[in-house]
Amino acid sequence: MRKRLVAWTILTCVLLAVAVWTVLGPPQYASGPHLPSRNVTAAAR
Incomplete structure (x- = not known):
């Protein structure tokens, strides 16, 4: 019964x-949020 x-x-x-x-x-959105933040910080430099 429990297995069912x-x-x-x-x-x-x-x-x-x-x-x-x-x-x-x-x-x-699962793997995405890390990439844009890296690109933003790289562009800010």
């Missing part, structure tokens, strides 16, 4: 993540 609940929860989370990924596209 855990499996159902994981499956639901995966489906939700896929739906959000499809609607919004891949997250570009």
Whole structure:
């Protein structure tokens, strides 16, 4: 019973993540914030 609940929860989370990924596209903010700040500081010098 508990294994079924855990499996159902994981499956639901995966489906939700896929739906959000499809609607919004891949997250570009995950690796992005560090690069512009470096470019801004380099340009300021």
